[in-house]
Amino acid sequence: MxxxxxxxxxxxxxxxxxxxxxxxxxxxxxxxxxxxxxxxxxxxxxxxxxxxxxxxxxxxxxxxxxxxxxxxxxxxxxxxxxxxxxxxxxxxxxxxxxxxxxxxxxxxxxxxxxxxxxxxxxxxxxxxxxxxxxxxxxxxxxxxxxxxxxxxxxxxxxxxxxxxxxxxxxxxxxxxxxxxxxxxxxxxxxxxxxxxxxxxxxxxxxxxxxxxxxWAAEKFTVTVHGEQAHTGSTVIADRRDALLGASRLVVLLRELADRYPAGALHTSVGQLTVLPNSPVVVPRRVDLTMDLRSADEDVLAEAKQLLEQGIKLIEDEVRVRIEVRGSHAWGxxxxxxxxxxxxxxxxxxxxxxxxxxxxxxxxxxxxxxxxxxxxxxxxxxxxxxxxxxxxxxxxxxxxxxxxxxxxxxxxxxxxxxxx
Amino acid sequence: MxxxxxxxxxxxxxxxxxxxxxxxxxxxxxxxxxxxxxxxxxxxxxxxxxxxxxxxxxxxxxxxxxxxxxxxxxxxxxxxxxxxxxxxxxxxxxxxxxxxxxxxxxxxxxxxxxxxxxxxxxxxxxxxxxxxxxxxxxxxxxxxxxxxxxxxxxxxxxxxxxxxxxxxxxxxxxxxxxxxxxxxxxxxxxxxxxxxxxxxxxxxxxxxxxxxxxWAAEKFTVTVHGEQAHTGSTVIADRRDALLGASRLVVLLRELADRYPAGALHTSVGQLTVLPNSPVVVPRRVDLTMDLRSADEDVLAEAKQLLEQGIKLIEDEVRVRIEVRGSHAWGxxxxxxxxxxxxxxxxxxxxxxxxxxxxxxxxxxxxxxxxxxxxxxxxxxxxxxxxxxxxxxxxxxxxxxxxxxxxxxxxxxxxxxxx
The missing domain is CATH 3.40.630.10 (Zn peptidases)
Structure with missing residues (x-):
């Protein structure tokens, strides 16, 4: 070298x-x-x-x-x-x-x-x-x-x-x-x-x-909409925790990368901000960016489809609304x-x-x-x-x-x- | 009423x-x-x-x-x-x-x-x-x-x-x-x-x-230490993604609450900040607060033990270091x-x-x-x-x-x- x-x-x-x-x-x-x-x-x-x-x-x-x-x-x-x-x-x-x-x-x-x-x-x-x-x-x-x-x-x-x-x-x-x-x-x-x-x-x-x-790349900005609540007194079943929804999404993205052979799909969340971001408040809103890349556009398309399904599941299970907007992409x-x-x-x-x-x-x-x-x-x-x-x-x-x-x-x- | x-x-x-x-x-x-x-x-x-x-x-x-x-x-x-x-x-x-x-x-x-x-x-x-x-x-x-x-x-x-x-x-x-x-x-x-x-x-x-x-309450401040990297080019196996570690911890905390009957244990993360928080950088560090509460001090002690085990697993699997400091507690x-x-x-x-x-x-x-x-x-x-x-x-x-x-x-x- x-x-x-x-x-x-x-x-x-x-x-x-x-x-x-x-x-x-x-x-x-x-x-x-x-x-x-x-x-x-x-x-x-x-x-x-x-x-x-x-x-x-x-x-x-x-x-x-x-x-x-x-x-x-x-x-x-x-x-x-x-x-x-x-x-x-x-x-x-x-x-x-x-x-x-x-x-x-x-x-x-x-x-x-x-x-x-x-x-x-x-x-x-x-x-x-x-x-x-x-x-x-x-x-x-x-x-x-x-x-x-x-x-x-x-x-x-x-x-x-x-x-x-x-x-x-x-x-x-x-x-x-x-x-x-x-x-x-x-x-x-x-x-x-x-x-x-x-x-x-x-x-x-x-x-x-x-x-x-x-590689092809697709970048998204995402907003997870939950409901602000008390971390102590609000019963778990009543919560719509935007940060839990966002965290499930971060984990899902890595799981998607792990489904494929090494080097086939790269996924990550680099930016994430929490509102109101107080120690004793269940977050009402999280904004984050998602980044998916692959040398194979079919892999990327399949991953996006799996992502959509996963997002629906998170919305149901965590009782949040997840809004995904495309921000930047190339093939x-x-x-x-x-x-x-x-x-x-x-x-x-x-x-x-x-x-x-x-x-x-x-x-x-x-x-x-x-x-x-x-x-x-x-x-x-x-x-x-x-x-x-x-x-x-x-x-x-x-x-x-x-x-x-x-x-x-x-x-x-x-x-x-x-x- | x-x-x-x-x-x-x-x-x-x-x-x-x-x-x-x-x-x-x-x-x-x-x-x-x-x-x-x-x-x-x-x-x-x-x-x-x-x-x-x-x-x-x-x-x-x-x-x-x-x-x-x-x-x-x-x-x-x-x-x-x-x-x-x-x-x-x-x-x-x-x-x-x-x-x-x-x-x-x-x-x-x-x-x-x-x-x-x-x-x-x-x-x-x-x-x-x-x-x-x-x-x-x-x-x-x-x-x-x-x-x-x-x-x-x-x-x-x-x-x-x-x-x-x-x-x-x-x-x-x-x-x-x-x-x-x-x-x-x-x-x-x-x-x-x-x-x-x-x-x-x-x-x-x-x-x-x-x-x-x-209820008894225990609050912790946590730092997840990872390593800054490129979201696109860094291969997944090389990553030490502090936000993935933090997200796994947020999910783990909710899973702990879900192990117990409704109302036995309340857990949450209200505050979370990411460094450097750029769309194309794998985060090097995440700071967050954890909040655990229960009417039963034994449940809280058991949950903390499970939490410790879960944190070790996350450290191993995500290749991050998780530092937990007690901040405020009452029985x-x-x-x-x-x-x-x-x-x-x-x-x-x-x-x-x-x-x-x-x-x-x-x-x-x-x-x-x-x-x-x-x-x-x-x-x-x-x-x-x-x-x-x-x-x-x-x-x-x-x-x-x-x-x-x-x-x-x-x-x-x-x-x-x-x-």
Missing amino acids: TIEHTATSPDAELFLRDFRSLSQIGETPGGGVDRQAATVADAQARAWFTALLGQYGFTVEVDAVGNVFGLLEWNPGAPYVLVGSHLDSQPLAGKFDGAYGVAAALHAGRRLAAGHAPAHRPKYNLAVVDWFNEEGSRFAPSMMGSSVFTGKMAAADALAIRDTDGVSVAEALAAIGHTGSGTGPVPAACAEIHIEQGRSLEDSDTTIGLVHSC VRPYPAAGVDLARDCADSLGLTSRPVYTLAGHDSINMNDVVPTVMLFVPSREGVSHNEGEFTGDSDLCAGVDVLTEVVRRLCEGALDG | TIEHTATSPDAELFLRDFRSLSQIGETPGGGVDRQAATVADAQARAWFTALLGQYGFTVEVDAVGNVFGLLEWNPGAPYVLVGSHLDSQPLAGKFDGAYGVAAALHAGRRLAAGHAPAHRPKYNLAVVDWFNEEGSRFAPSMMGSSVFTGKMAAADALAIRDTDGVSVAEALAAIGHTGSGTGPVPAACAEIHIEQGRSLEDSDTTIGLVHSC VRPYPAAGVDLARDCADSLGLTSRPVYTLAGHDSINMNDVVPTVMLFVPSREGVSHNEGEFTGDSDLCAGVDVLTEVVRRLCEGALDG
């Missing part, structure tokens, strides 16, 4: 220096970062990005929902190859998720800009991008910036979304001075590199993951095979091991893959740990990833995936 | 007028009140109380933890009969819980003060009291003011307790100008009237409940039989039906009953609904309760429970 060919090159040194300075922004005592979308820490990371874009010869453009583009125009009027990821993070997250992809894109762009012969004009121009609010922790749903850019969500709808303190995306972006007027570049192709957030590369001792498809969607082949060839040419992998997590590239040919690359994550301060990828893997990404983007700019 | 003998007397009219003005303080759109301890609404209710105490001839004294006493000294130097309840409420609560008991005590005191022959000096003086923070929703634990007054909790410990915004009891009391310097009266006996918060009086068509004993404790007989005799003398009942909920009188002879009375609650805006007791029951309480307190002041 670890090939020590890059860590001592000047390019690698420069990349690692910049990535380390980024990792200090919003740093947590546990060795991670906390940079939720449009917070002060995110604003600082964005300032880091725009400062280095300027230094490396890019023109900065910000669009209406806070996507930041660094533009390098070799060929006036031609569309752009977009390469990037996101600088925002989950609360108490790792340093690598998203941030690595932006830093790697920045350095791929830097090398292509610097190494470029003045006479040569690639077919496409180059844009390095920080997609706004990929994580969706402060403002749901996730992948917001790329959803607006690809026309899946109206900008006005995104800007109106509020966090739990009642602050809207529009207000939060204005507060950090990142309400842009640009529309962003016209895309021709896209590339993104990310840590795997799974174990398959580490377990197979492989350096580069060639993402050939994403199993292959990345172009030609892009996977191209990326494999780039890895081979650098003497790096590679293998096809799924992405289980959502990425901005999933949105971009719906509109232009897109290449998605992974580097290994130690023990698959992610959304956790303990997230880790070694320097040589990070640098190898930048090398492959640089070569992929170079070929995309030459029109390698056209036609 | 409804005897229409009081609703039109001048005493009843005056009581209902004052109770209605109290009900408007912190009133909610749903017809209840929201007056958590030492909030602005609680401060207003306390101002209502001290204003009327002055009007009805009482001297006001506030102690170090915000208990408010209205003192009527017939017999200088003699101890006091304390009669009262609490003006604070749960969030989105009913108008009757606690507030009725304070208003009833105020009017029992008013009648005894007004109807008193100048030459007669009862054995004991009279104190009408609003116990601070009985509910424990903003500042846990509940029954705080009476716990300090009866020496079960140090005043300094109570004053240092903080709400979820980090505000201490001392700061909250100072903010409403109710940090008192008094020590409160020396008690000789105690009486409290409250809505039943259960169905037994309504179901048996009885007006007055004679509380002969309380089954009978009220003096002589007090029950006295209250029955008072109800009989007024032509009102009565029957012995348990209290399942905690009350300040449970603390007072540990230090002086104490009488606890109930009036009916429609459908047993409580800690809910829909809480309801009819006017004639409210007025009948004030009549019985007045007579009980009159006799307590004459020393009826001495020796």
Whole structure:
């Protein structure tokens, strides 16, 4: 997995220096970062990005929902190859998720800009991008910036979304001075590199993951409606305990995952809030989010059907009403095979091991893959740990990833995936 | 249950007028009140109380933890009969819980003060009291003011307790100008009237409940320690999902209650908070409160043992660590039989039906009953609904309760429970 060919090159040194300075922004005592979308820490990371874009010869453009583009125009009027990821993070997250992809894109762009012969004009121009609010922790749903850019969500709808303190995306972006007027570049192709957030590369001792498809995902927001009562004096038969209903639902979701072979279905509840949340009051209402994912859309459809049946049973047995609303979904969607082949060839040419992998997590590239040919690359994550301060990828893997990404983007700019 | 003998007397009219003005303080759109301890609404209710105490001839004294006493000294130097309840409420609560008991005590005191022959000096003086923070929703634990007054909790410990915004009891009391310097009266006996918060009086068509004993209660604070991870990409076998552990615990607690005959064991979780509470993060930590109650201490002990076993199983199966800390407990404790007989005799003398009942909920009188002879009375609650805006007791029951309480307190002041 670890090939020590890059860590001592000047390019690698420069990349690692910049990535380390980024990792200090919003740093947590546990060795991670906390940079939720449009917070002060995110604003600082964005300032880091725009400062280095300027230094490396890019023109900065910000669009209406806070996507930041660094533009390098070799060929006036031609569309752009977009390469990037996101600088925002989950609360108490790792340093690598998203941030690595932006830093790697920045350095791929830097090398292509610097190494470029003045006479040569690639077919496409180059844009390095920080997609706004990929994580969706402060403002749901996730992948917001790329959803607006690809026309899946109206900008006005995104800007109106509020966090739990009642602050809207529009207000939060204005507060950090990142309400842009640009529309962003016209895309021709896209590339993104990310840590795997799974174990398959580490377990197979492989350096580069060639993402050939994403898992399907369905996310729901759920409200369990019960009735407020006294925890001591209300007889059990009279209770309509919203938290009991919600807890049964959390357990049911895990039972659904356990019905299938390992790795066939992932389910979870990440967010749950209780009203009125007093020690001596039976809760009247619980709001929660459900997340179901599978590489097999049939499994997902069957799981949803079982879930519906289970919810009816919970409603009857706990005497609550459970309201389920779909919030965000994507299907199993292959990345172009030609892009996977191209990326494999780039890895081979650098003497790096590679293998096809799924992405289980959502990425901005999933949105971009719906509109232009897109290449998605992974580097290994130690023990698959992610959304956790303990997230880790070694320097040589990070640098190898930048090398492959640089070569992929170079070929995309030459029109390698056209036609 | 409804005897229409009081609703039109001048005493009843005056009581209902004052109770209605109290009900408007912190009133909610749903017809209840929201007056958590030492909030602005609680401060207003306390101002209502001290204003009327002055009007009805009482001297006001506030102690170090915000208990408010209205003192009527017939017999200088003699101890006091304390009669009262609490003006604070749960969030989105009913108008009757606690507030009725304070208003009833105020009017029992008013009648005894007004109807008193100048030459007669009862054995004991009279104190009408609003116990601070009985509910424990903003500042846990509940029954705080009476716990300090009866020496079960140090005043300094109570004053240092903080709400979820980090505000201490001392700061909250100072903010409403109710940090008192008094020590409160020396008690000789105690009486409290409250809505039943259960169905037994309504179901048996009885007006007055004679509380002969309380249920035992044990309350715990629990932390479930898991590990933060990605909801999509982390394989199920690698997860240490703190919310799944917590949900299994909520379900287990209800299963424990269901093992016993109806009414033998009440269990619940009222408060639960998730960290980091993001839609795409497997929770690393959940804090929750557990509440177990029974009229049978052996049932409670057995349930706790089963709970411990169940927690070990959850720890193993979910791969989390569950930390349980006892926070507040009381045993089954009978009220003096002589007090029950006295209250029955008072109800009989007024032509009102009565029957012995348990209290399942905690009350300040449970603390007072540990230090002086104490009488606890109930009036009916429609459908047993409580800690809910829909809480309801009819006017004639409210007025009948004030009549019985007045007579009980009159006799307590004459020393009826001495020796």
